[in-house]
Amino acid sequence: MPRLFTAIEIPEDIGAALATYRGGLSGARWIDVENYHVTLRFLGDVDDETAREASYLLGHVRRAPFDVTIEGIDVFGGSRPRALIARVKPSTALTELQAEHERLMRRAGLEPERRNFTPHVTLARLRDASSRAVADYLGLRGGPTRLSFRAERFVLYSSRDSVGGGPYVEEATYVLR
Structure with missing residues (x-):
């Protein structure tokens, strides 16, 4: 059984900028840069x-490309x-694309997603990281100054059953047009 999800890829230059936040937080398991994405x-x-x-x-999704903005850590x-x-x-474009994926997956027979859509890129999974250490990290590191890119496609990924963070395999890509 494949474990699947849909997502927008993060371009290399944006991934490189986000990778500068790696390190300096005890209990963090950092996601490999090539596995950064925005889950839909x-x-x-x-x-x-x-x-x-x-x-x-x-494959029936017909949406125009749109800008994605990362606004903080x-x-x-x-x-x-x-x-x-x-x-x-x-x-609006991102939310509508995600809502269309939700409708299509329900049509495919999947249960509704229980969580509200909160667009983000996971940088690290935290295990035994204290809230104080995280607050200190955020206070010292700040966040990126509005990174933006153009989403021109989305991807159907598969992953192995693990604790998360990849590796992910592109099963299919869909161009936004």
């Missing part, structure tokens, strides 16, 4: 028939931090 829809472990149906439906988990992220500014 997690499909999970699906059978081959569902994977084929999802891929087919995604943050953390998920509050007092129990679990991930260091780069916040992606929500935009």
Whole structure:
């Protein structure tokens, strides 16, 4: 059973800029730069028939390319931090693309996504990182000054069953046009 998700790739130059935030945080397991992405829809472990149906439906997406802006570094988990992220500014185009993926995956027979869409790039998974250490890290490191790029395609990725962070395999790519 493949474990699948859809995402927007992060260009090399943006990934390199985000990689400068690697290090200096105890308990962080840093994501490899080549695995940076903005998840649109997690499909999970699906059978081959569902994977084929999802891929087919995604091929019918007709959306124009759009700009994506990264606006800062943050953390998920509050007092129990679990991930260091780069916040992606929500935009109408991004939100509508994600909503279309949600509708299509439900049509393919998947359960609705339970979590609200919060666009981000995961930089590190945090294990045993204290909220104080994370606050100090964020205070010292700050965040990027508005990194932007043009999203011209999205990808259907597969991953192995692991604790996250890749490696990811491109199963299909879909051009925004």
